[in-house]
Amino acid sequence: MTTAQLELRQIKGPSALGGGWRRFINLTWLVASSDFKLTYFGSVLGYLWSFVQPLLFFGVLYLVFGVVLAKAFVKVSDFPVLLLMNIVLFNFFQGATGTAVASVLVRENLVRKMHFPRLVIPLAVVTTAAMQLMLNLVVVLLFMLIYGIQPRVTWLLLPVIALAFFVFSCGVAMLLSSLYVRYRDVAPIWGVISQALFYASPVFITIESIQVHGQTVTRAYMCNPLAAMLQQARHWMIGNSPGTPAIMGGYAWALIPAVIGIGICVLGFYVFNREAPRIAEEL
Amino acid sequence: MKTGPVGIRVSGLHKTFRVPEHRIHTLKERALHPFRGNKFEEFEILKGIDFEVLQGEFFGIVGRNGSGKSTLLKCLAGIYRVDGGTIEVAGRLSPFIELGVGFNPDLTARDNILINAVMMGLTPRQARDRLDEIVSFAELERFVDQKLKNYSSGMQVRLAFSVMVQSDPDVLLIDEVLAVGDAAFQQKCVDVFYRLRAEGKTIILVTHEMSLVERFCHRALKLSGGHITHIGDPAEIGRAYMTENFSSYSSEEREGSRAPEVRIVNAWVTDSNGAKADAIPFGQWFGMTVVLEVLQPISQPGISLWLTSEDGVRVFSAGAREDGEALSDMEPGEVVEFSVAVRNPLSAGRYFVGCGVTRGTAGLEILLFQNRATDVVSYGVNLHGLVSVDMSPALTRTRPDRETVS
Numbered sequence: 001m002t003t004a005q006l007e008l009r010q011i012k013g014p015s016a017l018g019g020g021w022r023r024f025i026n027l028t029w030l031v032a033s034s035d036f037k038l039t040y041f042g043s044v045l046g047y048l049w050s051f052v053q054p055l056l057f058f059g060v061l062y063l064v065f066g067v068v069l070a071k072a073f074v075k076v077s078d079f080p081v082l083l084l085m086n087i088v089l090f091n092f093f094q095g096a097t098g099t100a101v102a103s104v105l106v107r108e109n110l111v112r113k114m115h116f117p118r119l120v121i122p123l124a125v126v127t128t129a130a131m132q133l134m135l136n137l138v139v140v141l142l143f144m145l146i147y148g149i150q151p152r153v154t155w156l157l158l159p160v161i162a163l164a165f166f167v168f169s170c171g172v173a174m175l176l177s178s179l180y181v182r183y184r185d186v187a188p189i190w191g192v193i194s195q196a197l198f199y200a201s202p203v204f205i206t207i208e209s210i211q212v213h214g215q216t217v218t219r220a221y222m223c224n225p226l227a228a229m230l231q232q233a234r235h236w237m238i239g240n241s242p243g244t245p246a247i248m249g250g251y252a253w254a255l256i257p258a259v260i261g262i263g264i265c266v267l268g269f270y271v272f273n274r275e276a277p278r279i280a281e282e283l
Numbered sequence: 284m285k286t287g288p289v290g291i292r293v294s295g296l297h298k299t300f301r302v303p304e305h306r307i308h309t310l311k312e313r314a315l316h317p318f319r320g321n322k323f324e325e326f327e328i329l330k331g332i333d334f335e336v337l338q339g340e341f342f343g344i345v346g347r348n349g350s351g352k353s354t355l356l357k358c359l360a361g362i363y364r365v366d367g368g369t370i371e372v373a374g375r376l377s378p379f380i381e382l383g384v385g386f387n388p389d390l391t392a393r394d395n396i397l398i399n400a401v402m403m404g405l406t407p408r409q410a411r412d413r414l415d416e417i418v419s420f421a422e423l424e425r426f427v428d429q430k431l432k433n434y435s436s437g438m439q440v441r442l443a444f445s446v447m448v449q450s451d452p453d454v455l456l457i458d459e460v461l462a463v464g465d466a467a468f469q470q471k472c473v474d475v476f477y478r479l480r481a482e483g484k485t486i487i488l489v490t491h492e493m494s495l496v497e498r499f500c501h502r503a504l505k506l507s508g509g510h511i512t513h514i515g516d517p518a519e520i521g522r523a524y525m526t527e528n529f530s531s532y533s534s535e536e537r538e539g540s541r542a543p544e545v546r547i548v549n550a551w552v553t554d555s556n557g558a559k560a561d562a563i564p565f566g567q568w569f570g571m572t573v574v575l576e577v578l579q580p581i582s583q584p585g586i587s588l589w590l591t592s593e594d595g596v597r598v599f600s601a602g603a604r605e606d607g608e609a610l611s612d613m614e615p616g617e618v619v620e621f622s623v624a625v626r627n628p629l630s631a632g633r634y635f636v637g638c639g640v641t642r643g644t645a646g647l648e649i650l651l652f653q654n655r656a657t658d659v660v661s662y663g664v665n666l667h668g669l670v671s672v673d674m675s676p677a678l679t680r681t682r683p684d685r686e687t688v689s
Contacts, residue, residue, distance in 0.1 A: 008292060008371040011361050026407055030398050038389050113384040114402060115361040115376075185309035277364040280357075281300065 014111075014118065014277050027120045032127035039128070050132060051139060054091050058084050065204045074208035077240050081140075081147045085237060086203040086230055088136045089161070093169050093226065094194050096129035100173030101180050101187045104279060111280050118276045122173040130166050137162065144237070154236035161233045164261075168225055171265030174272040181275060181282050201226040202234075207247060215249065222248050225261035288373065290338035290454060290485035291359070295368030298329040298354055328354045330509040331368070336502075338373060339483035341476075343496040343503030343517060345524045350506040353458070356380065356489050360456055373485075374453025375404050381458070382443035388432035392423060395431055396446055403450035413449050421445035441468055448475055454485045493521040494631050494665030518663070525562045525633075525660040542651040544581050545640050548574040548618070550656035552636065563627050565663035565671075572622035573638045573656055581613040581650065585641040586621050590634050591654060598634065598669055599625075609644070630666035634659050 040047045058080075065072075066079050076082065100122040110116040137158060145151070180186045201224060202210070210221050222228055228244045235243035245254040275282075301323040307313050328351045336342045346352040357363045359370060360378030385402055386395050396417050400410035418427050421441040431439060447455075476499055479486055490496060496503050497517045504514040505523055513523045553570040554560035563569040571588050589600030601623040603610060613619070621638075635658055640651040664671075 008289060008373045011359070011370040011372055011376075014361055014364060022406070023401070023404065026401050030401055030407065034387065034390055034394055034398060037394075038387070110385050110402075112362065113378075113380040115378060116385075116402065179310075183308065183310045183313065185311055189310065280362050 014115065014280060015273070024117050024120060027117065028124050028127060031120060031124035032131065035124065035128040036131045040132070047132075047135060051136060054084075054087050054136065057091075058087050061087070061204050073205065074212065076206045076208055078147070078149065078238055079206075081144050081149060082206070082234060082238055082240075083204055084143055085140050085233065088133070088140050089165055089230060089233060090198060090201060090203050090226070092129055092133040092136075092165060093172075094198070096126045096169045097172045097176060097190065097194060099129070100125040100169075101176045101190055103173075104177045104181055118279055119174070119272060122177040122272070123170055126166065126169045126173050129169070130162070133162060133165070149238060152236075152239060154239070157236045158233075161229065161236065164229050167265060168229070168261050171261070171268040174268035175264065176268075178268075178272040178275040178279075181279055197224070197226060200224055202230050207231055207234075207241060211247075219248050219253060222253075223256050223260060225257045225264070228254065228257035228261075288338045289335050289371075290340065290373050291336040291342075291487070292371045293335070293359070293368070294333050296329050296332040296355070296358060296365055296370065297327070297367030298351075298358055298363060299366050300326045300328060302326065328509055329358070332506075332509075332511060333368075334504055334511065334514060336485060336487065338485050340501050341480050341486045341488065341499050343500035343520065344487060344489045344506065345491070345493070345496060345503060345520060346506035347524075347527065351509045352489050352506050353380075355506065356456055356458055356487075359487065372454055376454040376456065377403050377447060377450055377452035378456040379447055379458060380456075382447070383439050386431055386439065386443065389430060391430055392418070392427050392434070392442060396442070399443070399446045400450055403446065404452065405450055417442075417445045417449045420449060437468065444468075444472065444475075448479075452484075454487070455479065456487045456489075458489045492665075493524060493662060497521050497663070498665075521631075521662050522562055522564075525631075525662045542640070544579040544642075544650045545575050545577050545613075547638060547651070547653060547656055548576050550574070550636060550638060552657060552659045561658065562660040562662055565627050565629065565631070565661060568624055568626050569659070570622050570624045571636045571657075571659070572620060573636075575619045575621070575638075575640065575651075577613045577615055577617040577619065579615055581640070581642050583642060583644050584610050584613050585644075585647070586610070586619065587639050587641075588621060588623050589637045589639075590625075590629075590659075591637055592669055593633050593635075596669065597637075598629065600637075627661055628670040628672070629661035630669055630671075631662050631664060632660070634661065 040050060062080055062083055066083065103121050103125045104111065104118065107121050110121070111118060141155070141158075176186055176190055199205070200221075207218070207222075211218050222231065222244060231241070231247055232244045234241050235246075241247075244257070245251045248254050248256075302325075303323050307316070332355060344352050344355065354363065356378070357380065358365050359372075360376070360380060362378070362380070385399055387398070390398075393414065396414055397407065397410045400413065400417070401407055405413070418424055421438075421444070423438060423442060426434065426438070431442075434442070476486070480499060488495065488500065500517045502515055503517045503520040505512050505520050505527075507527065513520050550571075550573040551559050552561065552563070553572065554563060555568045557570070560569070571590070573586075573588060575586070586603040587600050590598045592598055603621045605611065635655040637654040638651070638656045639649060639653070642648045642650055
């Protein structure tokens with residue numbers, strides 16, 4: 001009898017990653033891709049609609065800040081494509097984290113009735129958003145070509161930018177989704193914070209408008225990991241501005257936002273991992 | 284008793300739920316009252332559970348609501364973290380707390396099968412390879428590319444059960460799965476249970492259905508108040524469970540009419556030895572007795588005892604006779620004891636013993652009508668019908684004549 005060879009293993013109870021890496025990755029991918037399919041293949045115009053929203057937003061912001069209020073800000077070359085890229089990247093962060101907040105609660109069934117690695121849930125949400133980000137970035141590249149930006153070697157570093165955004169979003173998503181299980185006002189609070197981050201990051205206010213206030217203000221501003229990532233993206237993709245280390249005045253300075261970003265990810269994982277075993281009981 | 288390698292070992296298992304007296308739901312509250320909410324009310328659900336299940340054993344867990352059996356199952360399934368003790372399992376374990384967990388109604392059956400099978404622990408490749416078997420077992424070949432929201436609930440259950448069976452775990456945890464689905468599906472489940480049992484899978488079945496426990500389980504345990512009260516022979520467990528269920532109901536107030544002429548002093552059931560009992564095994568003799576006190580004169584009285592099923596179907600009734608004659612008139616102060624002995628023909632379940640008193644013969648007047656004077660529990664056999672009757676089934680088969688064909 002083959003069953004006689006089975007070894008007794010201790011059941012450790014629920015955890016963030018439980019059940020092995022392969023199963024974890026498979027599950028994240030399956031859940032994310034099926035969610036993606038649901039969102040974008042459900043209707044005929046599925047994907048198109050999802051790009052119309054950032055595009056309209058871009059139109060409004062461009063009209064307001066690029067045309068009407070143009071004089072209030074330092075003039076930047078290639079502003080329209082920069083704005084579009086920034087919106088797409090920031091939208092990914094805001095959308096992914098905003099959906100992730102309540103995700104564990106929405107999938108309550110899985111948590112309470114199955115041995116399901118809990119971490120899959122927020123990560124799948126971010127992964128679904130990342131799939132859309134890829135498509136959006138392709139569109140952004142097309143716009144850039146049409147606009148007349150010369151393709152450059154650093155375009156190949158786009159995946160690095162996307163990955164950085166992905167990892168950072170995962171960290172925030174882990175933190176928020178586990179906190180939300182305990183504290184339900186995390187959702188509205190995060191709504192306000194992410195809105196504030198929009199204005200605190202160089203999405204439509206370019207770094208040139210910050211630099212006029214001096215080096216100290218610029219450095220403080222760039223400590224925001226989102227600002228650092230967006231600035232680096234601008235340097236690599238459009239090339240009309242120096243990269244984050246140059247803006248901050250050296251690689252040592254650039255370590256600050258990197259450490260903050262990684263710190264948030266570690267904190268997110270730590271909090272999630274600590275909460276994971278009890279989530280089924282807290283819900 | 285079977286011996287062999289251990290499939291599941293639970294030792295010293297404790298589980299306590301801490302319910303805060305004042306639950307803090309928001310960060311705002313937390314900020315306003317930083318020190319509040321440290322008081323908890325503790326509910327100890329499992330108070331030290333020890334048992335072993337051998338590999339290849341079909342093991343039943345029974346217990347009334349609140350006995351901790353669902354908590355035990357969720358601990359075994361790795362859904363709850365245990366507070367004390369250890370659980371060890373040999374091989375891959377698939378829990379079925381509920382069928383169809385994680386089904387997404389907006390996805391097709393095909394996608395749902397893949398996701399669900401991976402949740403059960405298969406790799407995506409294995410899941411794709413077994414897709415056809417899963418679909419054909421569920422008899423849903425024609426609908427595999429339909430969205431699940433277009434499925435009837437019965438179809439969804441079939442699909443979920445099929446995924447479970449085909450995911451081929453080493454240990455199965457099954458909770459009340461059979462409560463759903465039509466008769467044909469239930470039969471299929473039963474067939475699968477037989478097959479899995481024969482294949483030597485380790486199976487833990489949590490159920491209220493004693494007939495299932497007695498039919499399939501090699502051994503069983505009964506939980507009560509977070510302790511194991513019985514462990515061992517399924518028939519024994521079934522009896523203990525029925526008795527426990529019974530005793531908590533017997534204190535309930537009985538419905539019935541209050542009559543000025545007569546009252547029921549007592550009513551009880553006795554087993555074949557004449558001792559008072561609440562549970563009677565199928566096929567054995569038992570007695571139903573009622574004691575009445577007459578308060579006012581009753582002319583041409585009639586007394587009857589009857590038995591109703593839990594659904595309210597009267598199974599049989601018996602009228603009292605005196606030496607084969609109608610009863611003579613009754614006087615106040617008289618005490619009447621009426622009993623009926625029956626050989627238990629009842630399918631497993633709870634039954635009510637009813638009692639009635641009438642006056643007159645032509646224009647029968649009902650003085651007392653109490654449908655539930657006492658209860659009796661029958662156990663041992665689930666008959667797929669209310670009672671067993673004397674019968675002789677006969678089967679005739681006419682085969683096509685082979686010689687005329689060739």
